[in-house]
Amino acid sequence: MPELPEVETIVQQLRHKILGKKIIKVDVLDAIVDAGVSKLSPFRIKEVYRRAKYIIFALDTGKFILTHLGMTGQFFFVEKSQIEGKKCFYQPHQVAKFMFEDGSLLSHNNLRKFGSMQLLEEKELQKVLSKLGPEPLEESFTPEKFRQLLTKKPKANLKTTLMDQSFIAGIGNIYAQETLYYVGISPLRKVGSLSSEEVKKLYDSIRHTLKEGIKYKGASVDNYINLEGQGEFQKHLAVYGKEYCPKKHSLKKLALGGRGTSYCPICQK
DNA sequence: CAATCGTCCTGCGGGC
DNA sequence: TGCCCGCAGGACGATT
Numbered sequence: 001m002p003e004l005p006e007v008e009t010i011v012q013q014l015r016h017k018i019l020g021k022k023i024i025k026v027d028v029l030d031a032i033v034d035a036g037v038s039k040l041s042p043f044r045i046k047e048v049y050r051r052a053k054y055i056i057f058a059l060d061t062g063k064f065i066l067t068h069l070g071m072t073g074q075f076f077f078v079e080k081s082q083i084e085g086k087k088c089f090y091q092p093h094q095v096a097k098f099m100f101e102d103g104s105l106l107s108h109n110n111l112r113k114f115g116s117m118q119l120l121e122e123k124e125l126q127k128v129l130s131k132l133g134p135e136p137l138e139e140s141f142t143p144e145k146f147r148q149l150l151t152k153k154p155k156a157n158l159k160t161t162l163m164d165q166s167f168i169a170g171i172g173n174i175y176a177q178e179t180l181y182y183v184g185i186s187p188l189r190k191v192g193s194l195s196s197e198e199v200k201k202l203y204d205s206i207r208h209t210l211k212e213g214i215k216y217k218g219a220s221v222d223n224y225i226n227l228e229g230q231g232e233f234q235k236h237l238a239v240y241g242k243e244y245c246p247k248k249h250s251l252k253k254l255a256l257g258g259r260g261t262s263y264c265p266i267c268q269k
Numbered sequence: 270c271a272a273t274c275g276t277c278c279t280g281c282g283g284g285c
Numbered sequence: 286t287g288c289c290c291g292c293a294g295g296a297c298g299a300t301t
Contacts, residue, residue, distance in 0.1 A: 001295070071294055112278045114295060156271060172295070259294065
C-alpha cells in the first residue's frame with residue numbers, strides 16, 4: 001500500500017515526465033475520479049508535490065488535482081513509441097487517462113478503488129491539507145516537536161497513533177511496523193509510556209525507515225508499482241508480512257485498530 | 270478522549 | 286475440480 005516513501009517516489013518520477021507538458025485530452029473512466037478533470041483540457045501541470053500520502057497537481061488554470069492512491073492506486077507513464085499503432089492504450093483497472101500533446105500518455109489505475117482524484121480550488125485544497133499532521137522528513141520536524149506532539153495523546157495506542165494522518169503524516173501499516181521493530185518497542189504500548197530515550201530512538205527510526213523506503217523506491221507489496229516498475233524495499237522488510245524477525249524469532253500477529261500487525265515479542269518490549 | 274465498527278471495492282485463498 | 290465465502294485494508298464518519 002502506498003505510504004510516504006511510495007508516494008514520494010511516484011511524485012519525483014512524475015515530475016520529470018509530465019511537468020509543463022500540454023495535456024490535450026483526459027478520459028475519466030470511473031467515479032473515483034472527479035468528472036470535472038475531463039473538462040479541463042487543454043492545460044498543463046505546473047508542479048507536482050506530496051503531502052502525507054496525497055499527490056497534488058498544481059495546474060496552470062489555477063486549480064489543483066488532489067489524488068489519493070488508496071491501497072492499490074498506480075500511475076503508469078507510456079512514451080509515444082510504446083503506444084504507436086494502438087488506438088487507445090488500455091491498462092487493467094484504469095480509472096483515468098491523460099493524453100499529452102507529444103503523444104505520450106499517463107494512465108491512472110486503481111484496482112480496489114479506495115483512492116480518489118478530486119478537482120479543487122486552492123481554498124478547498126488548503127482545507128483538506130490543514131487537517132494533516134506534520135511531515136516527518138521536513139527540517140522543521142525536530143525531536144523536540146515530536147516529543148511535544150506525543151504529549152497530546154498519552155493514553156492512545158502507539159502504533160495506531162503513528163498511523164493517524166492528523167497526528168503525523170505519511171506513515172501507514174508497513175512503516176509503522178518496521179519502525180517499531182527497529183526501536184524494539186511493542187506496538188501495544190501507550191504513547192505516554194515511552195521514556196525520553198525511547199522517544200528519541202523512535203524519532204530517529206521513523207526518519208531512517210522512511211528514508212530507506214525512498215532510497216529503494218518503495219515497497220512493492222500488494223500491487224504497488226512506481227513509474228519505473230517495482231520498488232525494492234520489500235526485500236528489506238523486517239517484520240511486515242513476515243513469519244520470523246531478522247533474529248529468527250517467531251512473530252506474533254494481531255489486529256490493532258482493525259489492521260493486521262506483526263511484531264516480535266522477544267525483540268519488542 | 271480512545272477505540273471499534275461499518276463502508277467503499279475486488280482479487281485471492283481457504284474450505285468443502 | 287470448481288465454486289462460494291470471507292478476508293484484507295486507508296480514510297472517514299458514527300457509535301460505543
